[in-house]
Amino acid sequence: MVNVIKHARPPGGIVRTSSRMLADRLIAEIDAVLNRQVNAILHHPDFQAMEARWLGLDLLVREAGRSAEVKIKLISASWKELARSMERATDFDQSHLFELVYNREFGMPGGEPFGLLVGDYDLSPATIDGSDTVSTLARLSTVAAAAFCPFIAGASPQAIGLETFRELNRVSDFSWLQQDKMRLRWNSLRGNDDTRFLGLVAPRVLMRPPHKPFWRKRNDGFPFREHLSESGETLLWGNSAFAFAAIILRTFIDSGWFADMRGVTQDEIDGGMLAPWQLPGLDIGVESEGLSAQPPVEVKLTRSQELQLSDLGIVPVATTYLSSSAIFNANQSLHAPGHYSSETARQNARLAAMLQYVLCASRFSHYLKVIMRDNIGQLSTANVIQRRLEDWLSGYTLGNDDADVSLRSRYPLRSAGIHVTEIPGKPGAFSCTVRLQPHFQLDDISTSFHLVAETSGAAAMGATAGQTEPKRIVA
Template sequence: MQPDRISDSAASTPVSRVTDAPEPGILDQLLAQAVAVRSTESSQPAHPLDTADLRELFRQILGTVPSSVPELRQARRRITGLIARIDELLSAQVNAILHHPTFQNLESAWRGLHYLWNIKRSFTGRRSGAEKSSDIEIRVLNIRKSELHKDLENAVEFDQSHLFRKVYEEEFGTPGGTPYGILIGNYEFTNHPDDIDLLKRVSGVAAAAFAPFVAAGSPALLGIDDFSVLEQPVELSSIFRNERYTKWRSLRRELDTRFLGLTVPRVLMRAPYADDGRNPFGFRFREEVEGPNRDRFLWGSAAWAFGAIVCRAFAASAWFADIRGVQRGVDSGGLVTGLPSHPFHTDPAGTAERSSVEVQVSEAREAELCEQGFIPLSHCKDTPYSAFYANGSVNEPEKFANDELATANARLSAMLQYVLCCSRIAHYLKVKVRDRIGSQVSARQIEDELVSWIHGYVTPDDRASPDMKARYPLRDARIQIEEIPGRPGQYDMTMFLQPHYQLDQLSSTISFVASRVELGI
């Protein structure tokens, strides 16, 4: 019978038995392939490069075996040429990989994070007291810009998004949580409506968490093809008056954009590899960066540099007022250090260094960029350093025709250095108010307690030393708590803070409002 024949075949033929057995796993398949490869290799002649027989090696490469000194010299020249050709082919392949936009974006992101981490580590242990620089924490959220936009777009309100839950609810809004001081986004934003919408939604999250969000503006946001145009006589104000920037102008009028910063231009993340025998590739390699533009260099977001000076300021004094400008011989303020630079081809080598910033931003151009809502990074001439001389937010300060002081107040409130300072105080106020939830106290009692606390950081002495101003960073401060009509137990808290630093010779004040402060009754 047919079944008997199948049974007999299965008993005598191993292949038939395998068909009835379970399918081998991946490990079994790999082991089987390895055995097959070894058996095949054992039956093939060895590759010439694997043999120790120099005669056979010369015969394979040159076609003959050198038998005299001239022939040996000729053979050496030919072999050297072949090695150089191999290096050339490998160099072309490595250059193609290094300069591919996808790889550049990946390398730039990791090098930017590594730069920020090194800056943070270099300041560890500099400060004594209750708050040490070791308290600086860097947390990474790996999310594409498109995914971030989808998250915020799918939420009915920004406070229902996953980003809000991560940044606000799990830290600032949770007892014992550690509020974020600043959010660095490794993104470039354009004038596309989706990008403008994303900026608006992110600014809402940043404002709620009192954690400014700093990213980068792309050339497209400025209406130019690349940042090199900034070195040409282009009037940016006329570009931003165009109807294509209607949404951008509307965004700048939003109060929450005080917590939003966009840096320009880009910074060098890695110097090009030189053929100096120190490259990690194991062969002669020189990175080709010459071209009609600067795209072959590895550029990155200047937001990393801004994050670095914020870390340095916090490590020095736990305060953020000193994050702009330069003092000669002092590593402080807005001075950016630690970025790579690349020398021009000069004789002797290294006589002149290129800037670590993509383009040279003049003083007039810097003022124009600030006026349009950007944070420009400028190169310090004849030095390997760069600096932030201003740190205005995206917000367009309101101008009052007959009140210069109110105009100055609006400008001050739009500067990230003071937004960071006020955010730091807001984090503490949140904790102190949270401790009172459920207690039988009045709004006036809470107000008196908070005013007493914040006055511990106030000194009216304008001539106080820098160290004294670091300990008492405010010249004046007031806090008001008012009941919300129709909502028993809920209050609005408004704080008025006047830092020691003054703007255009005017004593200015910043005010922030925290709504729905629940004290419980």
């Protein structure tokens, strides 16, 4: 700024220009300096990360604002801090995260179970800040499974063996990742049943379009033009886990359920499609504003690439034909389904590893916990408990496949069953298995879930009663 003013005064002997022209030139040069300074700030990696994070949070808050039933709580913790906390704990249930998510909410009478954890991290098998990512994810998955609260975050290109997602067009076969010795622990992690509660989303999404150049509606009148590099790296890319979480919130607010959160209905904004007011497209600029808008995604995936990413345990952010909206057509968890001789069994295992169905089963598990918690200390037998839970489940079950969408939303289960038995050698303790089959089946194979739990009830007056402890989901 000082340099501009110093050279603004014309040298001696030269006819002075008018004061108006001099002032205009000074203002133009000052604006140019300010443009360079503001661009340097906006495009600094640290500032971009902060802006993208807050815009991602804003996306969730705006969506959650439509319902009083949704609450958002924030935890400020870097991946290094989170990993250190998990590593220092003697077991997963001794970690600080378990204390926050399980002990203080899910396991506490009167507590409100968390339904989803969203982490603004880009994860892969590689170490981050010296922390063991695979080990941390393994413990995170155990905490998420215990609390029936899926954890979603972003996936870096290294998660599928690439440097950038733009390299997808040069790679057609990812089978080598299964034999890569550097990924043995990662592949082993994916075989763990608890990783059904982990979701990694990619590629990145555009958190905001570039600022309009020389926009006359600015209150300050500053003629700012945001610098855009040819590679697109100066655009504000952010974690796509926020976009996926926004879809989950919208689905829950609209229906109270999670099954209908993939794909889209023709001429509608529903399912897995993000609305333009959630994530606006990138307008590359033609005569008619919006005519050239591109989807807010880092890479436009083909259908084949979507399937490849899903097979690798990544939730792909896709696009639709002749649309500037992003969409989720699949939501596979990090879990790699087991190998079965039957094609039906293989497809069922794949569906059971989808996050939308894990969310559905988790929702019922939360209610199961609360119902059984209210029965602590009462005189009960296995048959009495079973009848109570059967009556409860019947209120959410509708066997009519021809029912309309609104009716299926009110009765989200096509079928349900429950079996309660006494645990030998543990007076007053019961084993509970719940089978749930959701209505919204967008695939050719029909799947169901089994919740296995152990519960204690007072077998005799004065007996000590425990709490319901859902153990696992079995497809």
